[in-house]
Structures are given as structure tokens and as C-alpha cells.
Amino acid sequence: MDDRAIIFENTLLQKQGEIAEKIVDMQYGRQPEFWKAFGPEGRKTSIRDAAYHLPFLSESVTAGDSDIFTGYVLWVKQLFRGLNFPDDVMKQTLRCTAQVLKEYFEPSVHPLFLPHIEAGIREMDRPLPGSGSFIDKTTEAGKIADRYIKALLSGDRRTASDIVMSAVNDGMPVKTIYLEVFQNSQYEIGRLWLNNSISVATEHFCSAATQSIMSQLYPHIFSTERIGRTFVAACIGGELHEIGVRMVSDFFEMEGWDTYYLGANTPVSSIIKASEENSADIIGLSAAMPYHRSLLRKTIKQIRESEEGKRARIMIGGNAVNLKKEGWKEFGADAYAPNAQQAIQIAGKILSDGL
Numbered sequence: 001m002d003d004r005a006i007i008f009e010n011t012l013l014q015k016q017g018e019i020a021e022k023i024v025d026m027q028y029g030r031q032p033e034f035w036k037a038f039g040p041e042g043r044k045t046s047i048r049d050a051a052y053h054l055p056f057l058s059e060s061v062t063a064g065d066s067d068i069f070t071g072y073v074l075w076v077k078q079l080f081r082g083l084n085f086p087d088d089v090m091k092q093t094l095r096c097t098a099q100v101l102k103e104y105f106e107p108s109v110h111p112l113f114l115p116h117i118e119a120g121i122r123e124m125d126r127p128l129p130g131s132g133s134f135i136d137k138t139t140e141a142g143k144i145a146d147r148y149i150k151a152l153l154s155g156d157r158r159t160a161s162d163i164v165m166s167a168v169n170d171g172m173p174v175k176t177i178y179l180e181v182f183q184n185s186q187y188e189i190g191r192l193w194l195n196n197s198i199s200v201a202t203e204h205f206c207s208a209a210t211q212s213i214m215s216q217l218y219p220h221i222f223s224t225e226r227i228g229r230t231f232v233a234a235c236i237g238g239e240l241h242e243i244g245v246r247m248v249s250d251f252f253e254m255e256g257w258d259t260y261y262l263g264a265n266t267p268v269s270s271i272i273k274a275s276e277e278n279s280a281d282i283i284g285l286s287a288a289m290p291y292h293r294s295l296l297r298k299t300i301k302q303i304r305e306s307e308e309g310k311r312a313r314i315m316i317g318g319n320a321v322n323l324k325k326e327g328w329k330e331f332g333a334d335a336y337a338p339n340a341q342q343a344i345q346i347a348g349k350i351l352s353d354g355l
Contacts, residue, residue: 004109005062009294011104012058019100020051026096034089050093055291057097061112066119068290071323073120075194078128082196091124131195134187141172141180149185153192153202157209164213174220174254178247178340182210186243211243214250227256229351232275232312233284234262236299238292244318245286251340252284252347268302276308282347283312285333287320293331296320300332313350315343 012019024046028035035042053072060069076090098117102110135149136142144167151160164177186207193203233249235242242264249261260278262270275283283303287296296316303309313334321328321336328336335350337343 002112004112005064008105008109008112009058009062012054012101015104016051016054017047019054019104020047022100022103023050023093023096026100027092030096031089031092050097053093053097055289057113057116059291059293060116062294065324066116068293068323069116070119070123072290073123074128077124078131078194079196081128082194087124091121094121094124131191134184134191136184139180141176142184144172144177145181145185145188148181149188149206152185152189152206152209153198155205157212160209161213161216165216168217168220174217175251175341177217178214178250182214182243183247183339186210207243211246214246221250221253224254224256226258229257229281229347230260230278231257231282231284231347232260232262232271232278232280233286234266234271234274235264235286235288235318236271236292236296237265237267238295239287239289239318240264241288241318242286244288245284248284248286248317248337248340248343251344255344268299271299272303272306272308275303275312276306280308280312281351283309283314284343285314285316286318287316288318290320290323293320297331304332313347315347315350317343 024043027046027050028043035046038045053076056072057069060066060072073090073094077087080087080090094117098114101113101117105113135145137146144163148160148163151157151163164181167177167181168174189198189203189206192198193200231249231252233245233252235245246261246263249259253259258278260274260280262274271283271285274280285296285299287293300314300316303312303314314332315335315337316328316331316333317337317339321331322338325336325338335346337346
């Protein structure tokens with residue numbers, strides 16, 4: 001990595017709050033009438049949001065890949081559209097970000113970050129892609145997912161649970177429930193939140209309820225005959241989005257693996273220790289947020305330096321990797337899987353073929 005990129009990353013993250021405040025001060029100075037209506041609380045929110053943009057920019061610069069930042073900007077554009085914020089708000093934020101960062105860094109560093117910010121501004125000028133529902137109500141599983149979501153959105157976790165358990169008792173495979181009910185409903189709930197159709201509190205409730213209902217299916221999951229293989233799964237440190245990797249772990253369990261799911265925000269030392277204690281054949285690591293890509297690389301490097309890391313195979317996944325899935329090898333992993341079903345297939349292949 002370019003030394004200038006390292007300096008940029010370190011400075012940006014160390015002074016994140018300070019830089020965010022200066023960005024907002026500049027933006028408020030340029031658009032005083034617009035921001036007046038939001039008062040002091042609005043300013044605090046603006047500083048929080050400006051600070052949130054910076055790790056995505058940092059990762060985009062250190063990776064030398066502007067798609068990371070433009071992908072994030074597209075997400076913000078969709079979010080702001082749901083909030084009825086004009087596109088110029090984000091465009092002005094990006095312009096102010098460029099100006100403030102010019103003051104923090106020597107001119108030799110400017111060519112590293114300015115093209116990424118400019119790409120983000122161009123992304124704001126593009127039309128939004130369509131965002132249809134993730135639920136296909138023409139299939140049996142889709143009909144169940146539709147009823148399931150409606151129950152969750154009404155705050156009725158008991159009915160949501162009954163819908164799932166009834167489907168399983170009627171013969172629907174647990175894997176189908178996971179992929180076409182749980183997974184698709186989570187995508188749909190995320191879409192509704194992004195469109196400002198539901199609150200963040202509702203989104204959190206739906207996610208927590210889904211994890212609880214998943215656990216009710218464990219008698220079906222843990223009844224499979226063992227095959228003598230072990231899978232240790234975790235979200236890397238700082239990563240809180242855990243439903244995806246938990247689903248992967250449950251799929252391995254359904255295939256007869258002994259699984260050890262460590263959950264969200266797992267320190268690398270705990271991943272190594274769990275892998276050693278359980279003689280892991282495969283270590284599954286998940287990273288959802290794109291700005292955790294660098295941390296994923298560092299985590300894998302540390303695992304590789306341990307005795308267990310020299311033996312076990314490492315599989316990675318999550319939105320941070322899916323974003324640029326063709327480049328997954330740069331992380332130093334042995335394999336990449338975009339979903340739970342393919343993770344099972346790829347695991348078998350890398351162990352049997354020695355890949």
C-alpha cells in the first residue's frame with residue numbers, strides 16, 4: 001500500500017470527529033437557510049452522518065477502488081430519497097468534505113482521495129435503480145414470507161413464529177425457510193427501512209425477532225448425523241451484522257458438521273482460541289460493512305500466523321466481500337461463498353480437493 005494512503009487512513013480515522021465538525025460548519029455556512037429548520041439536534045445528526053461517510057472513503061482510498069465509495073453514496077442517495085432530502089444535500093457534503101480534507105493533507109495526497117469524492121458526486125447525479133420487493137408472492141415460500149413480514153411489522157412475534165413453525169410442520173424444508181423466508185424477509189425489511197417506510201426501531205425488532213425464531217428451529221437443525229468435520233464461524237471484530245453468518249453456521253450444522261458460532265464483534269484472539277480448542281477444519285469469517293475490508297485482511301493475517309491458522313481453511317463472505325467478489329483472494333482466504341448453500345458446497349470442495 002502507498003505510504004500516503006496509510007497516512008491518509010490513519011489521520012482520517014484518528015481525527016474523524018474533528019473533520020466531521022469542520023465539514024458540517026462549512027456546509028451550514030453554504031446552506032444556512034436549509035439547515036436553520038433542523039436546529040441544534042439537526043446539527044448533531046449532520047456531524048454524526050459526516051463522520052459516518054469517512055470510513056467508507058478511507059477504505060475506498062486504501063483499496064484503490066472508487067466503487068467502494070460510490071456504492072456507499074448510492075445507498076445514501078436511496079436513504080435520502082426516502083427522507084425527502086434533496087440530492088444536493090449529499091453533493092454539498094461531498095464538496096465540503098473535499099475542501100476540508102485539502103486543508104488536512106499535503107497536496108501530494110490530494111490525488112489519492114479527490115477522484116473518489118468526485119466519483120461519489122457523479123453517482124449522485126445518476127438515476128436510482130429500481131428497488132422492487134424481495135418477496136415473490138407467486139411461490140409457496142414467498143407467500144409464507146409475506147405473511148411473516150406482515151406479522152413482524154405489526155409487532156406480533158408470536159404469530160410470526162407460528163407461521164414459520166406451521167410451515168416446517170407441514171413439510172417445508174428448514175433450508176427453504178432460511179433462504180426464502182428469513183433471508184428474503186431481512187432483505188425486504190432493509191429495503192423498507194431504506195425507503196423510510198419503517199423506522200429503525202421496527203427494523204431492529206424484526207431482526208431480533210428473526211434471530212429468536214431461528215433458535216426455535218434448532219431441534220430440527222441439530223438432529224443431523226455427524227460427519228466428523230468442524231466449522232467455527234464469527235463476525236470479525238467491530239462487525240455487528242450477524243444474521244447472515246449465523247445462517248451459514250446453521251446450514252453447516254444441518255449438513256452434519258459440528259459448529260461453533262461465536263457471534264458478532266469477535267476479537268481475533270477469540271477466533272483463534274475457539275479454532276484451536278475445537279480443531280476447526282474451516283473458519284468462516286463475515287464482514288458486512290465495506291469499511292471493514294481492511295480489518296478482514298488483518299484478521300486473516302493474524303489467524304494465518306497462529307498454529308491453527310496454518311492448518312484450518314478460511315472461508316469469507318458478507319456484503320463487504322460481495323461488493324467486489326471477484327477480488328476475494330486479495331484477503332488471503334482460501335475460499336469465498338456468497339450464501340449459505342454455496343458455502344456448504346465450497347467447503348466440501350476445498351477439503352476434498354485440497355484447494
